[in-house]
Amino acid sequence: MSSREPGRRLLIHSGAFRDASLKSEERRAIAVMLLIAMISVPVLAFTDFRPVDSRLKIVGSLAGLALLAIQMVSVMQARRARRTGRDMPEGTRVLFVAIECSIPTAAILANIRLGTLPPYTALTAPPILAYGVLITLTTLRLRPALCVLGGVVAAAGYISLVLLVASDPAARLTTDDWPVVGFVMAPLLLLVTGVAAAWVAREIRGHVEAALEEAEAHRRMERLEHEIGIARTIQQALLPSGPPRVAGYDIAGWNRPADQTGGDYYDWQCLPDGRWIISLADVSGHGLGPALVTAAARAYVRASSAHHPDLGSLASHVNQLLAADLPEGRFVTMANVVLDPRGGPCALLSAGHGPIALHRASTGEVQQLLPQDPPLAVVPDSRFGPAQTIDLMPGDLLALVTDGFVEWSRAVEPDRRDPFGVDRLHESLHRHSALASADLIRAFVADVSAFAAGVPQQDDLTIVVIRRTN
Numbered sequence: 001m002s003s004r005e006p007g008r009r010l011l012i013h014s015g016a017f018r019d020a021s022l023k024s025e026e027r028r029a030i031a032v033m034l035l036i037a038m039i040s041v042p043v044l045a046f047t048d049f050r051p052v053d054s055r056l057k058i059v060g061s062l063a064g065l066a067l068l069a070i071q072m073v074s075v076m077q078a079r080r081a082r083r084t085g086r087d088m089p090e091g092t093r094v095l096f097v098a099i100e101c102s103i104p105t106a107a108i109l110a111n112i113r114l115g116t117l118p119p120y121t122a123l124t125a126p127p128i129l130a131y132g133v134l135i136t137l138t139t140l141r142l143r144p145a146l147c148v149l150g151g152v153v154a155a156a157g158y159i160s161l162v163l164l165v166a167s168d169p170a171a172r173l174t175t176d177d178w179p180v181v182g183f184v185m186a187p188l189l190l191l192v193t194g195v196a197a198a199w200v201a202r203e204i205r206g207h208v209e210a211a212l213e214e215a216e217a218h219r220r221m222e223r224l225e226h227e228i229g230i231a232r233t234i235q236q237a238l239l240p241s242g243p244p245r246v247a248g249y250d251i252a253g254w255n256r257p258a259d260q261t262g263g264d265y266y267d268w269q270c271l272p273d274g275r276w277i278i279s280l281a282d283v284s285g286h287g288l289g290p291a292l293v294t295a296a297a298r299a300y301v302r303a304s305s306a307h308h309p310d311l312g313s314l315a316s317h318v319n320q321l322l323a324a325d326l327p328e329g330r331f332v333t334m335a336n337v338v339l340d341p342r343g344g345p346c347a348l349l350s351a352g353h354g355p356i357a358l359h360r361a362s363t364g365e366v367q368q369l370l371p372q373d374p375p376l377a378v379v380p381d382s383r384f385g386p387a388q389t390i391d392l393m394p395g396d397l398l399a400l401v402t403d404g405f406v407e408w409s410r411a412v413e414p415d416r417r418d419p420f421g422v423d424r425l426h427e428s429l430h431r432h433s434a435l436a437s438a439d440l441i442r443a444f445v446a447d448v449s450a451f452a453a454g455v456p457q458q459d460d461l462t463i464v465v466i467r468r469t470n
Contacts, residue, residue, distance in 0.1 A: 017212060018087050021142060025078040025088065028140040029071035032100075035133060036064045062110070067103050070096060093146060097138060101150045104130040105157030112165065119165040123158075128186070131158070135193045142205045144198035151194015155187035162187075225260075228288060232260045235291050238298060243438070244268045246276050247341035250467040252437035253280075254445065257460045263290025264402050264462035265298055269305060274341065277305050278464060280400040281334040282353065286460045296325060297332055297376075311336050311349035312385015315373065319351070323380035331375040335400050337466060338387075346398070346466075349387040351376050355406060355422050359433050361395025366426035392468035397437070399429055400466075404459030405444075410452050420451050437465040 074096055081088045104127040111122040131154040138150045235257075243251050253266040263283035270276055281297050283290035300318045308314035314336065322332055333353035339346050350356060352375030358367045373384045392398065406425055409417035424447075432443040441463055448461075 015085070017208065019082060020208075022078040022082045022088065024140045024142065025093075026075050028137050029074040029078070031137055031140075032071045032134070033068055036067055062107075066106070067100065070099055070103075093141060093143065094149065097141075097146050097150050098153050100134050100138075101131065101153040102157055104128065104134070104154070105161060108158075108161055109164075112161070119168065123161060123165060128158070131190055132193050135190070135197050139197045139201040139204065142201055142208065144202040144205070147197035147201050148194050151191045151197070154194070155190040158190060159187045228260045231288060231291055232257075235261055235265075235295065238267075238295060239265065240268055244270070244276060244278075246339055248343075248468060248470050249339055249341075250437045250469050251278065251465070252441055253462070253464040254441045255460070255462040256457070257291075258286045258404070258457050259288075261288050261291035262286050262460035262462075263294055264404070264460040265294040266400070266462055266464045267298055267301070269302055271309065271338075272306050273309065275309075276339045276341070277301075278337040278339065278400075278466060279334065280353070280402070280462060280464050281332055282402045282404075282460070282462070283332050284330055293322075293326065293330065293332065297322060297334065301334075301336070310385065311338060311347055311387040312383070315349055315351050315376065315384035316382065319376045319382055319384065320380055322377040326377045331377045333371075333375045336387075337398065337400070339466070345389040345391045347387040348390055348398075349373070349385060351384060352378075353400075355401050355403070355425060357399045357401065357426055357429055358390065359397045359399070359429050360393070361397075361433065362393065364430060364433070366430050368422060368426070392466075394468055394470050395433075397429070397433060397440075397465055397467040400464040401425065402460060402462040404457070404461040405448055405463065408448055408452050408455070408458060408461075410455050420448055424451065437467050440465055440467075 077088050077092060107127040107130075108122050108125065111117045111125060111127075112119050116122075117125055135147065135150040135154060138147045141147075239255055240253060243253075251268065253268075255262070255264055255266060257264065263286045264281065266278075266280045268276055268278045279298075279301050281294065283293040283297070297318065300321050301314070304317050304321075305314055308317050315334070318334075326332075331352070333351060335348065335350045335353040335356060337346055337348050348356070348369065350369065350371040351373045352371050354368075354371055356369040358369055359365070360367070369388075369390075372388060374382060390398065406421055407419050409419045412418045428444050428447045429440070432440045435443060444463065445461070
């Protein structure tokens, strides 16, 4: 496929190009009419009123009127096509070109037949110049084949005139009147003019194709960016607008996608029995596709949590739903925590998700909690659970973090990078453990950003911190 094929396909189906082409057809017709007016004024003004000149005026006037009529019809056809949203039939354009480029032939023939000019003079009279002008203006149709057609019609018409004059003994045309080489060169030049006009039309059309293709790509990109912007707005709206009010706990969450949309989300929901479920999930990949999956995962958890109060049962149910939705190779890691404001331990179930860090206020120790089950949507019939129970004492905190933090790397050497890692995660949490949850998150994010030292964020970042206050 040639490099111009996409542009050509766009031109065929482009309403903008069709409209521009029809406008160009109108302008071309108007240019021809102005040309006729410019030629007619001196012819009518400076020709004597002798019988021969009168006949010459008549011939010229008829030729001009014929051209005017064709151009007026062309303008009306183009305007009607623009109103109806359709293009001019290609056959109409072919007919117009054939008639236009035949009118100089008709004018020269009329001069010969009427005797207004000697035959050899008629063959060199000003109407011959109209051939080149009409062929050149055909380039505005941006159809190379029509330019070639104009050249062929003009050349064929002129050759027929030369043959007509040469076959008339009364014409007494000699090489002294006009060198025979002129009979060959004139039609040849008309053909060359048609080919040259076709080449110009092709080049102009190529530039139009490239511009249209670029404009179409830009339009598609703008539309895509607009749609992604809407998706981002919707996705951000699905995140909690503020921290949950859970007695005995200080909870905060934070999210920043790597692209305009991301594959992470966090959420919290009060269950019918008064308990709270805190969720964090990470869909494989990032971008628009994973963003759609996060919306589905959030909806599944919210719709199912009231009917599956046990975290193992909830994860099993959501796993079946996601496995039915996602293509092979896609999966979701998810951690759910259930808190009871009335007291007692919290329940945690990690379906392939990590890192999860538990900081004990009494000892300052940070413990890494490993996943109990595989990610969601990997094995449709997996049974998840049971959840592990964690006794959170006052001051203890539980941090659910996506791997975008620990995998964010800085450049150490040209061919080696150093990731933030779990150890630095634990050290940062310990150093800021006295802060409230929202402040701790801000301090932790600042630590990771400072460590990256300007290296762009490579993955979605999400963190939820759950602190026991009393």
